[in-house]
Amino acid sequence: METKYNKEDLPFLSVLPEKHQENDNENGNGRLKQSYYNFFFDAENDTGDFLLFNSLSGGFAKVPAANVEVVRRILDDPNGFDCNSPDKKQLFETAKKGGYIVKENVDEKAVLKMMSMLGRYSTEQFHLVILPTMACNFACNYCFQQEDTGIMSLEMQQALVKWVETRLKVANQFQVGWFGGEPLLGYKCIDYLTGEFKRLCDKYDVEYSAAISTNGYLMDEKVIDRVQDWNLRHIQVTLDGPPDIHNTSRLLKNSTAGTYDVLVDHLVKLYEKHPDFVVMLRVNVSEESIKHVPRFFDNLPEVIRQKAHMYMAEIYQCSSFLSADPTENPSEKATPVKNLTGHAMRKKMTEMNLMGAKYRKKFPCSEDQGRYERYQMLPRAGYCQAQYANQFVIGPHGGISKCPVSYQNELKIGQLHSDGTATFNLQKMAMWMGGDFFERKSCSKCKMLPTCMGGCTSATLKYPETAGCAAPIKEKEVTPLLAMLHREGLYGCG
Ligand code: SF4
Numbered sequence: 001m002e003t004k005y006n007k008e009d010l011p012f013l014s015v016l017p018e019k020h021q022e023n024d025n026e027n028g029n030g031r032l033k034q035s036y037y038n039f040f041f042d043a044e045n046d047t048g049d050f051l052l053f054n055s056l057s058g059g060f061a062k063v064p065a066a067n068v069e070v071v072r073r074i075l076d077d078p079n080g081f082d083c084n085s086p087d088k089k090q091l092f093e094t095a096k097k098g099g100y101i102v103k104e105n106v107d108e109k110a111v112l113k114m115m116s117m118l119g120r121y122s123t124e125q126f127h128l129v130i131l132p133t134m135a136c137n138f139a140c141n142y143c144f145q146q147e148d149t150g151i152m153s154l155e156m157q158q159a160l161v162k163w164v165e166t167r168l169k170v171a172n173q174f175q176v177g178w179f180g181g182e183p184l185l186g187y188k189c190i191d192y193l194t195g196e197f198k199r200l201c202d203k204y205d206v207e208y209s210a211a212i213s214t215n216g217y218l219m220d221e222k223v224i225d226r227v228q229d230w231n232l233r234h235i236q237v238t239l240d241g242p243p244d245i246h247n248t249s250r251l252l253k254n255s256t257a258g259t260y261d262v263l264v265d266h267l268v269k270l271y272e273k274h275p276d277f278v279v280m281l282r283v284n285v286s287e288e289s290i291k292h293v294p295r296f297f298d299n300l301p302e303v304i305r306q307k308a309h310m311y312m313a314e315i316y317q318c319s320s321f322l323s324a325d326p327t328e329n330p331s332e333k334a335t336p337v338k339n340l341t342g343h344a345m346r347k348k349m350t351e352m353n354l355m356g357a358k359y360r361k362k363f364p365c366s367e368d369q370g371r372y373e374r375y376q377m378l379p380r381a382g383y384c385q386a387q388y389a390n391q392f393v394i395g396p397h398g399g400i401s402k403c404p405v406s407y408q409n410e411l412k413i414g415q416l417h418s419d420g421t422a423t424f425n426l427q428k429m430a431m432w433m434g435g436d437f438f439e440r441k442s443c444s445k446c447k448m449l450p451t452c453m454g455g456c457t458s459a460t461l462k463y464p465e466t467a468g469c470a471a472p473i474k475e476k477e478v479t480p481l482l483a484m485l486h487r488e489g490l491y492g493c494g
């Protein structure tokens with residue numbers, strides 16, 4: 001049995017520099033117990049092999065059929081286990097190394113809570129989602145974004161630069177996500193702010209990177225030429241399926257002309273200029289549209305199919321995490337979309353994700369495939385930016401929020417002022433940051449808590465009285481999903 005960690009994938013574990021961490025399990029003293037966060041289950045590959053996953057350590061191991069009973073005994077009674085052969089000793093040591101057995105006096109939940117706090121309140125990483133505008137050139141029939149035609153003024157941009165400077169004095173990484181509305185309507189704003197951010201990052205020796213979520217329509221040659229200057233790590237573009245499906249939902253404002261061909265053409269040109277660029281190709285799916293995804297893959301130009309990271313996103317996924325009313329649509333303005341929330345839909349989406357992953361040739365390493373699902377099962381300090389103290393969303397008029405899809409006035413936590421200072425409403429901030437998911441009934445005993453940290457805060461704020469599980473992958477779905485990823489060779493372990 002070999003156990004696997006992807007250390008570089010575990011921001012949670014790297015909160016404390018390794019030299020300051022002691023691994024209590026390695027000193028050999030004290031009694032041991034099985035970790036609460038273990039999943040030990042049949043690999044479902046007709047061989048009798050089992051898989052062992054620990055959501056707290058991120059450890060993942062294949063246990064060959066011949067060793068299943070021995071490993072079960074180690075887990076059930078580590079103190080009574082007799083390491084009377086080199087093989088048994090090796091299995092026992094691996095169980096310790098993977099965090100599958102831990103010291104008896106360790107309060108795993110207390111450790112988890114402390115690590116979460118350290119990560120969530122760290123100032124080392126400063127992360128902003130900037131909305132240069134809330135306006136959009138598209139009128140998608142399900143969109144929740146609100147109408148606001150203003151682009152961030154130069155005065156507000158300069159204020160933002162001043163405020164960012166105060167934060168960079170204590171950070172060592174600065175990450176920006178350009179979002180909207182359609183952020184490329186604010187091309188000049190992005191260009192100006194990027195120049196200023198890079199200047200400040202040079203001054204304070206801070207690492208700068210950015211990403212952009214765009215509908216792709218304005219991603220013309222001028223933008224493609226700026227990809228490196230803007231330090232973009234990746235671009236997220238959305239296609240909703242093959243042309244006939246996409247063109248019914250993602251329309252230009254005041255036009256019935258389809259947008260599919262333009263977006264695909266822009267992506268092809270992007271790859272011509274930057275062959276190694278990372279494109280996250282989001283495919284919004286509903287119960288109705290997901291059946292068209294295989295046809296969508298077939299129709300894509302080869303270069304996109306082989307290089308883009310394609311992943312399914314359920315329309316209105318945040319509301320559907322809490323499945324009190326799975327057909328409820330959070331926008332009164334938008335056309336209702338019927339979603340098959342729950343396990344069946346997520347299973348279907350995973351199957352489509354795996355189908356997309358198999359097309360990818362650029363990264364032959366299978367580790368990079370099944371990325372979305374693997375990411376959902378890695379331990380972390382907080383689920384998303386909403387839970388981190390040094391991560392904010394800045395709107396075009398300086399409003400500060402915690403979540404780009406909950407950018408309504410009543411949910412804003414603060415305001416950036418023209419002199420470069422910011423004020424915060426502590427009560428509103430507490431709504432986002434003060435909730436204790438360690439104490440929430442549905443989460444406190446959940447074995448996925450280390451990887452999920454209570455899930456989407458926006459969803460739990462929206463549905464406090466029904467607040468159940470706000471995670472995209474529920475506890476009972478973990479073992480079949482891991483078995484499937486392992487069978488497909490998309491989640492490696494020894
Ligand atoms: S709170 Fe929910 S909707 Fe907002 S960024 Fe986080 S996961 Fe997304």
Ligand code: SF4
Binds near residue numbers: 448452453455473475
């Ligand atoms: S949101 Fe769901 S998966 Fe996440 S910790 Fe809570 S109960 Fe578990």
